[in-house]
Amino acid sequence: MVASVRLLSTVTLALFSCFLDVVSSRRDVLELGDADFDYLATEHETMLVKFYAPWCGHCKKLAPEFEKAATKLKGIVQLAKVDCTAHSETCGRFSVSGYPTLKIFRNGQDSAPYGGPRTADGIYQYMKKQTGPDSVHLKTEEDLQTFINHYDASIVGVFSSADSSRLAEFLKAAGLLREQFRFAHATDLKLGEEYGLDSEGALLFRPPRMANKFEDSVVVFTDYLTIGSLRRFIRDHIYGLCPHMTLENRDRLRVWDLLTAYYDLDYHHNTRGSNYWRNRVMKVASKYAGRGLMFSVANKKDFLSELEDDFGLGASDGGELPFVTVRTKLGHKYIMREEFTRDGQSLERFLDDYFAGRLKRYIKSEPVPERNTAAVKVVVAESFDDIVNDPGKDVLIQFYSPSCPHCKKLEPVYRELADTLSSDPSIVITKMNAVDNDIPLGYDVQGYPTIYFAPVGKKDEPIRYEGVRELKDFLKFLNREASHSLVFSGSKDEL
Known part of the structure; x- marks a missing residue:
């Protein structure tokens, strides 16, 4: 009985401690509004302000990271937030049009948009650099x-x-x-x-x-x-022959065709071990300098989710040895299948094949359907060129997620659209699972469903559909943008 009471007390104290940590982090984020924004903002030399809406999913995702960063930056940079649903005057004054919007203020004045990462550590590192003199x-x-x-x-x-x-x-x-x-x-x-x-x-x-x-x-x-x-x-x-790619600098590095060796890299605790493999990459890289490919190394753990999503690689791939990928600025991807050898010979063979054009691109794709006879044609990454980029046909493509409720709501309307145009040999209504297939270059898909129209003669300039998702609205759009007069299976009254 005594042991049970002691255990309960220990658990209670731990839970209470966690509660205090959460409350403390929230208190570290200053809440501002129409009545006090100007007064309180001027008290801080540097301040990062999050303009948000309580219903916004991206805002909810950012909130815990923002609160952790506020605690880490306490005494260095003040973090604050403004609820735009309750304080529209302030948000309007700073031209907030989407959520969340993050802005850097200096002595109460709007100084610059925040352009850094949205993780607690990323916010901390970015904002720490905003303090003190420029030089x-x-x-x-x-x-x-x-x-x-x-x-x-x-x-x-x-x-x-x-x-x-x-x-x-x-x-x-x-x-x-x-x-x-x-x-x-x-x-x-x-x-x-x-x-x-x-x-x-x-x-x-x-x-x-x-x-x-x-x-x-x-x-x-x-x-x-x-x-x-x-x-x-x-x-x-700045990056030299072989930079250390991180979650914070990856977008700046990926403006080039980029080879990356992923392994257990840790410059904070094991500099010598981290440089052991980097030096082997650099030895090979020095032989291929000037050929349009940048080299980098990265911590495998930092990029696990990306590697799994983009290359189908898991935590066990490569073991203790680095595994190597190439991602071009056009989005083409390649994987070194051979084991990384300590003498660098396997990496040289991979690069020789890459520059000679002998490597097969890696494409994340569902299997091409054996039968594709429904009115709405299924597109996967492997069949995208054959169907969507067919030079003789106009194609409407919906990028969707299987778990998206908006996509499920759209499904009967989209199917009716395909049925309505099923007699038209020059237009194809398609859909692609954007979670399990690579999205081609030129298609910006940030949410679901996202719909594009790829007309004949302009496959490299797809048109994004921004209209109402009803049958008559889809038909009006297609009637306007199609390269030919539409042929309907039923009545033309839809228009």
């Missing part, structure tokens, strides 16, 4: 060493004096790019001499954790300094 003033060699001995890369401008016109331009660039990169400056040319900079310019220091023998750890910028030229310099050199 740190370094006065001594010790200041410089402290600044560049950092987890991330560093850009340091070196100038002859505080009145230098190039310094003014450097500071403007730092203000524009501070959310992505770390900036510092010195007004003593001696600080640059050791690194090969004997006049005004800038130095890019790669992170010490990623030091290697295949590239320089410092890159010198000596061109005429403008915001544009410095931005290009950073873009071309």
Whole structure:
């Protein structure tokens, strides 16, 4: 009996502690409204404001991450929220048109839209960079060493004096790019001499954790300094031969054709082990430099859900060895099927096949239906080109999710539309499960159902359907956009 009481007390205390943590995180998010927004916002040098609606699903998903970030940023950056259903005047004043909308405020003034990740750690890292000066003033060699001995890369401008016109331009660039990169400056040319900079310019220091023998750890910028030229310099050199891809920088890296080796990478706790495989990737990468492919490494655990969804790979694939994928900027995907060998030979064979065009693209696709005789034709990724991109037919395609209630509601209307046009040999009404099939380039599917029309002669410019989802509205749209006069199975009164 005593043991049971003690156990109950322990559980009760644990639950109470969890409750206090939740309440505390919520209190760390400041609630603002029409009556007090201007008054309270001006009290904070830097503030991230979430404009939301209580019914919004994306807002509900963001809420716990936002609250965790608020607790981590307490005393550094204030996080706040505004319920736009209750405080429409404030939301209207800041042109909030969708939910959630996140904006950065400085001393109460709308400074910039928030463009960072929407995870607690991502918000924390992004907003932490928004504090302090745009560029740190370094006065001594010790200041410089402290600044560049950092987890991330560093850009340091070196100038002859505080009145230098190039310094003014450097500071403007730092203000524009501070959310992505770390900036510092010195007004003593001696600080640059050791690194090969004997006049005004800038130095890019790669992170010490990623030091290697295949590239320089410092890159010198000596061109005429403008915001544009410095931005290009950073873009071309910041990532080096083989960057560490994270959830925060992946979108910036994927503007290139990108090879990624995924493994148990952990630069916080095992730098040597992380670099063991990275150095092997870099050895091979150095042989293929300049051929239009960027190389990267990533923590497999961070990307498990993406790898499963996009490549059909699971946590056990590769074992302790890296597994390698290529994702091109056009969305084409390839997987290295051979085991990653320590001498790099398997990676070289994979790259030789890739550049020679011998690799088969990986396409996530359901099986092509053996029979496809219903009025609404089923499209899968493997059959998309054959059906939707048929050069002789107009095609309406609905991207849906099997669990979406709106898709289920649309189903009888969509089927009736297909039946109505079943006698028309020049138009096809189709649907594709967008969860279990790759969505082709050119089709932006963020929610379900999403409907596009791919007309004859304009397959690379599909038209998004934004109208009412009723039979007569679909028919009016198709009658307007189709490459031919529609042929109806029944009466033409539908129009």
